[in-house]
Amino acid sequence: MPFNAEKFIDGAVSSIKASIGPGRAIIAVSGGVDSSVAAALASKALGKNVYCVFVDTGLMRKDEARLVKAMMARGGVKLNVVDASADFFSALKGVEEPEKKRKIIGEKFIRVFEVEAKKQKAAYLIQGTIAPDWIESGGGSRETIKSHHNVGGLPEKMGMRLVEPLRDLYKHEVRIVARALGFPPEISERQPFPGPGLAVRIVGEITPGKAAIVREACFIVEEELERAAEKGKIEKPWQYFAALLPTKTVGVRGDERAYQYTVVVRAVRSLDGMTANFSHVPPEVLQAISTRITNEIREVGRVLYDITNKPPATVELE
Amino acid sequence: MILIVDMGSQYTHVIWRTCRDLGQEGKMVPKTVARAELDTADAVILSGGPSSVTKDNFHELPLFIKESGKSILGICLGHQLIAHTLGGLVVKGKNAEYGLSRIEVDKPGTLLEGVPASFNAWVSHFDEVKKMPEGFVSLAHSDTCAHEAMECPGKKRFSVQFHPEVWHTENGERILENFINRI
Numbered sequence: 384m385p386f387n388a389e390k391f392i393d394g395a396v397s398s399i400k401a402s403i404g405p406g407r408a409i410i411a412v413s414g415g416v417d418s419s420v421a422a423a424l425a426s427k428a429l430g431k432n433v434y435c436v437f438v439d440t441g442l443m444r445k446d447e448a449r450l451v452k453a454m455m456a457r458g459g460v461k462l463n464v465v466d467a468s469a470d471f472f473s474a475l476k477g478v479e480e481p482e483k484k485r486k487i488i489g490e491k492f493i494r495v496f497e498v499e500a501k502k503q504k505a506a507y508l509i510q511g512t513i514a515p516d517w518i519e520s521g522g523g524s525r526e527t528i529k530s531h532h533n534v535g536g537l538p539e540k541m542g543m544r545l546v547e548p549l550r551d552l553y554k555h556e557v558r559i560v561a562r563a564l565g566f567p568p569e570i571s572e573r574q575p576f577p578g579p580g581l582a583v584r585i586v587g588e589i590t591p592g593k594a595a596i597v598r599e600a601c602f603i604v605e606e607e608l609e610r611a612a613e614k615g616k617i618e619k620p621w622q623y624f625a626a627l628l629p630t631k632t633v634g635v636r637g638d639e640r641a642y643q644y645t646v647v648v649r650a651v652r653s654l655d656g657m658t659a660n661f662s663h664v665p666p667e668v669l670q671a672i673s674t675r676i677t678n679e680i681r682e683v684g685r686v687l688y689d690i691t692n693k694p695p696a697t698v699e700l701e
Numbered sequence: 702m703i704l705i706v707d708m709g710s711q712y713t714h715v716i717w718r719t720c721r722d723l724g725q726e727g728k729m730v731p732k733t734v735a736r737a738e739l740d741t742a743d744a745v746i747l748s749g750g751p752s753s754v755t756k757d758n759f760h761e762l763p764l765f766i767k768e769s770g771k772s773i774l775g776i777c778l779g780h781q782l783i784a785h786t787l788g789g790l791v792v793k794g795k796n797a798e799y800g801l802s803r804i805e806v807d808k809p810g811t812l813l814e815g816v817p818a819s820f821n822a823w824v825s826h827f828d829e830v831k832k833m834p835e836g837f838v839s840l841a842h843s844d845t846c847a848h849e850a851m852e853c854p855g856k857k858r859f860s861v862q863f864h865p866e867v868w869h870t871e872n873g874e875r876i877l878e879n880f881i882n883r884i
Contacts, residue, residue: 385722514714524709524732526751553718654868657715658823660801692800694825 386556388563392424395548399428399509402546407432408507409500409543411492411533412462414451415576416561417511417549422460423564424548425509434503435460438495440488441468442580442594445602454569467495475582475589481701482530484589488579489536497542508543513552515656516578519697528697532578553655574605574622575656583701587629596682600625600646603675608650611668620662623650625676626700634684643684646676651698659693703727703881704742706734706762708750708778711825716746716776716866719874725881736761744772744884747779749864753828754778754785762786766858774880775860777826783860784851787834794829794845802843804863810840810852812859812879822849822863822870829862854883 410425412418412435425433435455439448448464455462474487496508510533520535521527530536537545549557554575561571577583584601585593604625612619626647634641648669650662673686689696703720705727707713713729720727727746730738739745739761747762763786766773775783781791802824806813822843830848833839837858840850852859859880865873 514718518711518714524707524750524752525711525713526709528711551714553715655715657712658800658864658867658869660869694823695799 386559388559391552391556391560392427392563395424396428399425399546399548403429403432403507405432406507407434407503407505408509408546409434409436409496409503409505410509411496411511412437412451412455412460413511413576413578414447414454414573415511416554416557416566416570416573417513419455419511419566419570420557420561420564421509421511421548423566426460433509434499434505435462436496436499437462437464438492439464439466439468440471440491440580440582441591442471442582442589444576444581445598458566458570463499465495465499467491472589472591477588479587481583482527484582484701485530485532485536485579488582489530489532490538492532492536492578493538493541500543506544507546508541509546509548511549512547513549513554513557515553517550518657529701536579553657555654574620577699583699584624584626586626586700592682593627596644596680597625597627597646599680600627600676600683603679604648604650604672607668607672607675608664611664616668617662617664618652620650620664621653621656621659622698623662625649632685636684641684644682645685645687646680646683647687647689647700648672649689649698649700651693653693653698656698659698661690661692664688702742703744703746703884704734704739705729705746706732706748706779708732708748708759708782709752710749710777712864712866713748716748719866719877720746720881723874723878723881732762733760734762736765739765739769739771742771744774744881745769746880747773747775747782749777749779749825752778754781754791770857772857772880772884773859774877775858776864776866777862780851780860780862781828781830783858784830784832784834784837784848787837787858789830789834789837790832791828792831793827796845797827798824798843798845800824801869802845802849802863804841804843804849806841808838808840810838811854811883812850812852812861812876813840814879815875816872820871822865822873823867824863826862857883859883
């Protein structure tokens with residue numbers, strides 16, 4: 384039997400009712416399809432007893448907080464934005480190891496939610512965790528590939544009970560549910576964005592300056608690939624972004640020597656994120672991306688295209 | 702009910718999902734599953750995993766593979782476990798294979814029935830089956846691996862080195878369906 388969205392929605396709503404009942408819950412909303420679907424299911428189950436929190440980590444996409452707030456408002460959802468960016472940057476200062484970065488971010492998220500939950504007298508935290516999150520986080524006989532902030536990155540002690548209505552679903556199934564719930568395509572078809580945000584697109588240590596570089600590079604990649612897809616030059620990739628390497632290389636600009644950062648462009652084709660192949664983006668589209676990145680971001684001197692599948696690589700670089 | 706034995710694969714839950722999509726009820730169990738539970742299944746699928754057949758403990762699974770009259774499908778590590786348990790030889794390959802691999806079908810047999818003679822599959826392994834157990838027929842190979850699929854229909858043992866459960870493997874659902882139809 385192929386995945387049945389109506390059956391899933393009914394089951395999820397009654398199971399949220401059964402586990403939270405008349406209690407109050409806060410929902411971690413990121414603006415992605417997973418947490419938006421989790422929020423909609425929670426509202427169906429609990430009515431007014433839900434409170435949506437969006438944490439601005441400082442590691443979000445360009446203009447993300449404003450866009451997500453507007454997008455949610457159009458769907459009748461009031462989003463409460465907490466700006467925790469200074470806190471995230473200071474906790475991540477000097478940290479290079481990817482797993483350590485992910486764990487710090489997981490814990491920071493929970494501490495922000497705990498404060499909000501206390502204010503709201505909510506005993507439950509609803510998250511849009513999906514299957515690849517707990518699969519890749521490992522446990523038992525399964526290796527940890529990466530600790531997803533909402534699973535492997537959770538602190539041992541937390542003052543809320545977790546409810547995860549989408550645990551058995553994959554991205555393509557969440558999208559089916561989103562469409563069945565009547566979501567606009569801007570949410571239901573939105574490309575995935577990692578929970579730790581741009582933190583996993585900055586290889587090595589994170590600084591606000593590097594975040595600004597990779598944010599702009601991601602924006603250019605999104606604009607150019609979406610434009611190419613609209614013109615029918617490519618099939619829209621499943622996920623597409625830029626990442627910043629800690630490596631600088633030599634270049635020449637206006638007859639002057641340059642020594643600048645390297646950006647990796649990644650675009651992949653997938654169904655569920657469990658396996659992926661690099662998108663076969665035509666050279667003229669790659670050229671437009673490369674020229675814009677090196678012209679518009681003065682700290683970047685070289686652009687690479689990632690031609691690795693998953694496995695052996697993962698979609699994100701950390 | 703198909704029992705899906707989780708030996709630590711990234712794709713165990715994807716096997717469960719694909720069985721559901723094919724209208725088959727599946728249940729995931731850890732590799733420490735008791736023989737009594739294995740005996741209640743209609744069929745058993747052994748997942749892949751990060752360990753090696755010569756280094757890890759597989760609890761009651763080897764005896765079940767030897768003795769049971771139930772249909773068993775092994776995937777990746779599961780394929781190697783069937784080979785190793787029934788007297789074949791599993792060794793580290795000359796090269797590892799990750800991601801895309803081209804599968805060349807030598808003999809469709811039961812498992813690869815209706816599948817093109819050559820297709821793309823997704824793989825993720827270093828160990829490989831060097832020598833099959835007695836009575837098994839090799840169904841397919843790739844550039845780096847001689848036995849990408851094998852079976853012994855008389856004993857109801859079927860196995861593949863590649864991952865039919867993942868979206869990137871062409872004809873993967875058909876291969877799982879071929880197994881399900883033989884239960």
